[in-house]
Amino acid sequence: MSRSRQPPLVTGISPNEGIPWTKVTIRGENLGTGPTDLIGLTICGHNCLLTAEWMSASKIVCRVGQAKNDKGDIIVTTKSGGKGTSTVSFKLLKPEKIGILDQSAVWVDEMNYYDMRTDRNKGIPPLSLRPANPLGIEIEKSKFSQKDLEMLFPGMSADFTSENFSAAWYLIENHSNTSFEQLKMAVMNLKRQANKKSEGSLAYVKGGLSTFFEAQDALSGSQSPQPLSHRPPHMHTGSWGSIRPIWHRKGGLLKQ
Structure with a gap:
């Protein structure tokens, strides 16, 4: 044409x-x-x-x-x-990622720091944001170019929220001049963070036990009496009744 x-x-x-x-x-x-x-x-x-x-x-x-x-x-x-x-x-050019705690002349979109590894199309609470400095030590930007690091770690990422996260890439990019003693201190910081997270989850579960038992009692009381032989196995008084006496209330939590 x-x-x-x-x-x-x-x-x-x-x-x-x-x-x-x-x-x-x-x-x-x-x-x-x-x-x-x-x-x-x-x-x-x-x-x-x-x-x-x-x-x-x-x-x-x-x-x-x-x-x-x-x-x-x-x-x-x-x-x-x-x-x-x-x-x-x-x-x-690839934009330099600004941490949520870093000083910036522009407003940082916090959506970029949500954990998006799941395919669920829903927002994640701000409490689930990852820390900008997970190791808790001073960050020193590497002199290596982004292109060189991409060639050195093909298919990987220095973003610790990514499924393809490379610890080596992250250390080279942010802590290439960090001493070994500081890195050992960073390991201790990570362990403390992990312990706090575990303790927080356990406390949440313990705090809900009393509510669970109260709900179970309310459901049991609202049901019409049935012959023992016609009750489902999980509703037999033998299984639940043998557990209840073992527990007692103390300080708002149920402890064995």
């Missing part, structure tokens, strides 16, 4: 690097005759057409998406000119 115009040619982009969702201005030649003529726009292989705003035949404004490639061309496609070419490229 013949085209009425020359293919689009991208000759400039500003800025030429940035993190995902960076707003960029694309300049070039034959970038379309109007908004309806623009049918395709990719940056680093990612489709950015949904955020594209056609300004003129030499200017388009859009936002860069979550591209897989860290560097790539800017390709514009129009009805009148077809698929174009580019003389410039865009470098996609």
